[in-house]
Amino acid sequence: MPARDLALLTEAAQVAGAIALRFWRKTPQVWEKPGLGPVTEADLAVNDALRGLLRRARPEYGWLSEEDPDGTDRLAADRIFVLDPIDGTRAFIAGEESFAVSLAVVEAGRPVAGVVYLPAQDRLYTATAEGPALVDGQPMQASQRTEVVGASVLTTKPNLAPELWPGGVPDLKRNFRASLAWRLCLVAEGRFDGMLTLRDAWEWDIAAGALIAARAGATVSDRLGQPLRFNAPHPQAAGVIAAAPGLHAGLLVRLGHGT
Structure with missing residues (x-):
């Protein structure tokens, strides 16, 4: 099917x-x-x-x-x-x-x-x-990067506000693309090491791209590190992080949700 x-x-x-x-x-x-x-x-x-x-x-x-x-x-x-x-x-x-x-x-x-x-x-x-x-x-193959410092990440400037990062704002190479779906696909291609949005994200923006990024080898979760689930009564996820597995883990630590 x-x-x-x-x-x-x-x-x-x-x-x-x-x-x-x-x-x-x-x-x-x-x-x-x-x-x-x-x-x-x-x-x-x-x-x-x-x-x-x-x-x-x-x-x-x-x-x-x-x-x-x-x-x-x-x-x-x-x-x-x-x-x-x-x-x-x-x-x-x-x-x-x-x-x-x-x-x-x-x-x-x-x-x-x-x-x-x-x-x-x-x-x-x-x-x-x-x-x-x-x-x-x-x-496609997602990035294999493990280091947070210097990683190329698709995100907006407000997502790097100090109050959002109890572990310290990561030193990233910040980039931007208008389409959230495309950002996830660019991570899948390995053209960027990761993407993140800490704001709640509508399911229609991320469902297809989240699958594509995951199947390319990226780790994909909400901003808390939890798996994304779709077809919720209120169709929003608690943000999205898609990144090379090691980078994803490092970002969660900086956000206060990793170990």
Whole structure:
């Protein structure tokens, strides 16, 4: 089943990407969602297409999308789709290439198939729970770094506030990409040693990327070091840390959650 779902998600992501590119750099309409940031007409068009394609193919699956009202029906489903039609909407609005389509299938609380597609770069990341993590069909391997000092980590400056690090703010090489899903995939590629966000993270932003990073050999957890679980009644995780195993352990120690 994960392989069949992965094929479906891959097809859906490419359809979604083509729709997104019709609006990209074309000054799409933008609205502000209270407390959630901007949404564009492209987000909604992509979401509509994905809902139609995916729910026709798997009508028994539950549904959790950033751009649809959430309900409780998904909690009783054996499998659910978890998706962000455009992750990195601000980058999309700015005409940057760093936005992504993030699609996952979750079963019993864990992702079993995931796709992150960057339409403007035509770059495709995929994984299943039992298969390799691939970028454009080629295997990926996460970093093997063990040292915290000097590690290249994708994060925002507020995540390095001293009050968040009882063990001392780590001396990192800080980088940033707009899409949280893509940050997880960049860790999977080994292009960065890790990523972290200490703020609560929506499931639709991280489900696919968390699977891809883990299957590439990264250790992935919430900010407390606990495994990520999905399809929660309130679909947020307590932050995300994805990093080379040794680096992940070192970051948790600095955060006061390791040994």
